[in-house]
Amino acid sequence: MEYQDIFAIQNSQEFEQKALDVFRYQFEHNTVYRSFCDLLYKHPSDIKSIEDIPFLPIDFFKSHEVISSQKETQAIFTSSGTTGSIVSKHYVKDLSIYETSFHKGFTQDYGDIKDYVILALLPSYLERNGSSLVYMVDKLIKASHHDDSGFYLDDHLALSKKLKELDASGQKVLLIGVSFALLDIIEKYTFTLKNTIIMETGGMKGKRKELIRQELHAILKEGFGVSTIHSEYGMTELLSQAYSKGNGLFTTPPWMRVLTRDTEDPLCILSSLKTGGLNIIDLANIHSCSFIATQDLGSVHTDGSFTVIGRFDDSDIRGCNLMAL
Known part of the structure; x- marks a missing residue:
């Protein structure tokens, strides 16, 4: 078909x-x-x-x-999954379909990827193989064609400096991160960001107590100095994503x-x-x-x-x- x-x-x-x-x-x-x-x-x-x-x-x-x-x-x-648990497996027959889906989906909600520097804080995903989220973000980083775009693992100091530098320059930035890692960085550094989108992908990965979305977003808004927190809704079993630009309302x-x-x-x-x-x-x-x-x-x-x-x-x-x- x-x-x-x-x-x-x-x-x-x-x-x-x-x-x-x-x-x-x-x-x-x-x-x-x-x-x-x-x-x-x-x-x-x-x-x-x-x-x-x-x-x-x-x-x-x-x-x-x-x-x-x-x-x-x-x-x-x-x-x-936790050690010993059974994980889901999605057998992808055509990666070009996935790539078309996430490129078109991102463009629909956020415009041209080339307008953004993409910073990714996804330590738990980078530390294992087979993550569809890492695959997507890696392709978006490459599509942005910005030398400053890239993944960060545990170097919160370097990420903090880069984030403040880019935001101050007026450059549009998208920081996409797993929830616990975003919380980790704002415990060490404070921000007042004017040109940056903070997007959480959910999940504490056993690193922290799970929070309801409203509580998580309130903490992140204060820590990053932004008025809204964006969210990405996706999963291994899907090849498309939904996005929220605030208040947990996904399209x-x-x-x-x-x-x-x-x-x-x-x-x-x-x-x-x-x-x-x-x-x-x-x-x-x-x-x-x-x-x-x-x-x-x-x-x-x-x-x-x-x-x-x-x-x-x-x-x-x-x-x-x-x-x-």
């Missing part, structure tokens, strides 16, 4: 039609997803709208090879949509503003599964934006952009 037209979607009608096309394709070509649909007695003839589509529980990426293509695997992205690119499901009846899709489990349609997942039932709790607004309020109690905390309640 061709994927190029996925990134040409311009309205809700085009999205729905493409989502139904992708569902039929994955029903036929993804044996894991087909078996799941068969267990639910769901056949393409039963599916009239995206609300009818079965959403594959995200844990299947831990126990199965979720693929819709026999093409050679170009990369395997893995989730972070998606045109090829991605979020729905909420009843926590007691997974097949029941809820109306807007009701809290439930988050189901994600990511059409960039053309070669794996585009219909994912996550372990995240949240609500979706009438305009398609969404908020994340926590995780199911029995789900493991791992490397996506979430604050546990």
Whole structure:
């Protein structure tokens, strides 16, 4: 199945039609997803709208090879996990789809990447292999074409100096960091930033006590001297990201949509503003599964934006952009 037209979607009608096309394709070509649909007695003839589509529980990426293509695997992205835990594996058949997705998604929300110096503070991700976030940020750093763009591991002093120097010069800067590392740096240094976006990717990685997003953002705003904190919502099992420019309200690119499901009846899709489990349609997942039932709790607004309020109690905390309640 061709994927190029996925990134040409311009309205809700085009999205729905493409989502139904992708569902039929994955029903036929993804044996894991087909078996799941068969267990639910769901056949393409039963599916009239995206609300009818079965959403594959995200844990299947831990126990199965979720693929819709026999093409050679170009990369395997893995989730972070505690020692001995089972991690999710996303078998990526075409890295160019992922690259198109995150480049177009970033441009939609933030404009030309070349306008920014990208500084990355992602120590826990850099210290392991298979991080889709590190892959994305590395490509964005290269695409920025700024000599000052780059990763920082533990050298908070060098990062502090660079951040203050760039901000004072009027250069637009994006500092993207895992939550605990952003907290670490503002405990050592103080900032008053005027030209810098601070973007958290969530996750304390066992380094600190988990905080609700509002509390985390309040601390980061004060420490960096900024009025808002941005957030990135992504995960190993997805090839697209949603971004928040403040207040924890995320927006998606045109090829991605979020729905909420009843926590007691997974097949029941809820109306807007009701809290439930988050189901994600990511059409960039053309070669794996585009219909994912996550372990995240949240609500979706009438305009398609969404908020994340926590995780199911029995789900493991791992490397996506979430604050546990």
